[in-house]
Amino acid sequence: MNPVAVKAGPGKVAGSSAPESHGSVRPLAAEDLGQVAALFLTKFRRRRLRDHAVAQTADYMRKLYLDGGENKALVQINPQGGLGGFMGVLKARYELNGTALNAAIIGPFMTDSSTDHGWAGPQLLRTLHQGEFDLYLTDSANRTSLAFARPMKYQLLPVHCLEWTCVFQPGAMAAALLQRKWPGLARLALGPCARAFDALAGRRLEPPVQPSSSRRIHHERIDAAQFAERLPALMADYALRPSWKDGELPRLLALAAEKQADGPLHFGGTYDEAGKMVGCHAFYGQAGGIANLLQIQAPGPHWGATLDGLIAAAREMGCVGITGQTQGRFLPHLFGYNRLFFRYAGGTMVRSSIAEVAEAVRAGDIFIGGLMGDRWTRLSSDDFDRA
Structure with a gap:
């Protein structure tokens, strides 16, 4: 959820409704995708717009917001009939102690400074809040969004706003971070220095991992189907949790597997001595990279x-480190690792007018983040400017 002011290209948005004094809001249409993609790339990738990047971004947004059958994304149309702003919204289902709830997951949220005079953002949020949803959530709000949404009674989950990073190879991880920031930086120039540093550091530093597992516990690689089958049962102790219907979770995992920035998606299970899966994980990773x-x-x-x-x-796998969103329930266990750091990565917020939902959020009794957010989408990290 990122309300921003940026400039997009000129032109009109096809199919806009008759403009009101400050513009109007309607659902995203296929004809809007080119300008929405250009607006997104201008802000979130900050590069000169190329036709193939706009086309790739538009195609992905079509798949994400329009092809699933329940389009909830919104555009704001300014009084001149042009694009004033966009809010990416994905519909999800939750349940609270057996009661079904409709949820809106808010993703990219942006306005065009060349046409917007401060009305687009409030209009988009007001329209969203007047809809069918019982709760609204985001796990990617920037600091502007925090100031913007909290007066609208969004509850902040501070622990979920943090990202933790565990470093395996300090030199190689520094090189990977530099390459991520400056992709043109030659790997050959950084690699030898990083390897020499890590060889020296390896003789002086303790291993970053301090296993606490019992020998009766073992770990195995699993596939997406096994992960999807077991995850709902493992989250059953949350009062406020997702309610995936048949086929929804596998489809969500298939979409998440399309993300490219951090390598392929891998799954693993933790088993007790009786062979029962008692935990599971999914992460993106590849040798020499930072697992996510x-x-x-x-x-x-x-x-x-x-x-x-x-x-x-x-x-x-050969990853040089691993990073991920923090959760209250496993935060104490992270303190068992050295070479571990925390930083603010994006605000996690929830809004609901239902008292029982708000109480569950205050108590931290909610399954949120990961698949119940928008960081799994390609919009969160991928470079659409590759030919």
């Missing part, structure tokens, strides 16, 4: 072992 956690879940007694399995899997 998508989802991890376990009941209380098995969080530590499941984290051990996640970090061990990333190290064995």
Whole structure:
């Protein structure tokens, strides 16, 4: 959720309704995608717009927002009939102690400074709040969004706003971060220095992982189908949790697997001595890169072992470190690792007028982030400017 002021290209948005004094809001249409994609790239990729980048971004937005059958994304049309702003919205289903709830997951939220005079953002949010949803959530709000949304009674989840990073190879991780920031930086120039530093550091520093798992616990690689089958049962101890219908979770995982920035998507399970899966994880990773956690879940007694399995899997793959969104339920177990750091990565907020939902959020009794957010989409990180 990122309300911003940026400039997009000229032109009209096809199919806009008759403009009101400050513009109007309507659902996203296929004819809007080119300008919405250009607006997105201008702000979030900050590069000169290329036709193929706009086309690729528009195609992905079509798949994400229009092809699923339940389009909830919104555009604001200014009084001149042009694009004033956009809000990416994905519909999800939650349940609270057995009661079904409709949820809106808010993603990119942006306005065009060349046409907007401060009305587009409030109009988009007001329209969204007047809709069919019982709760609204985001896990990617920037600091502008925090100031913008909290007066509208969004509850902030501070722990979920943090990102944790565990460093395996300090030199190689620094090189990977530099390459991520400046892709043109030659890997050959950084690699030898990073390897020399890590060889020296390896003799002086303790291993970053301090396993706490019992020998009766073991870890195995699993596939997306096994992950999808087991995850709902592992999150059953949350009062406020997703309610995926048949086929929804596998489809969501298939979309998440399209993300490219951090490598392929991998799945793992943690098993007890009886062979029962007591925890699972999913992360993006590849040798020489920084692994990125998508989802991890376990009941209380098995969080530590499941984290051990996640970090061990990333190290064995050859990743130089791992990063992921923090959750209240496994935060204490993270303190068992050294070379671990925290930083603010994006605000996680929830809004609901239902008292029981608001109370569950205050108590931290909500499954949120990962698949119930928008960081899994390609819009969160991928470079659409590749030919």
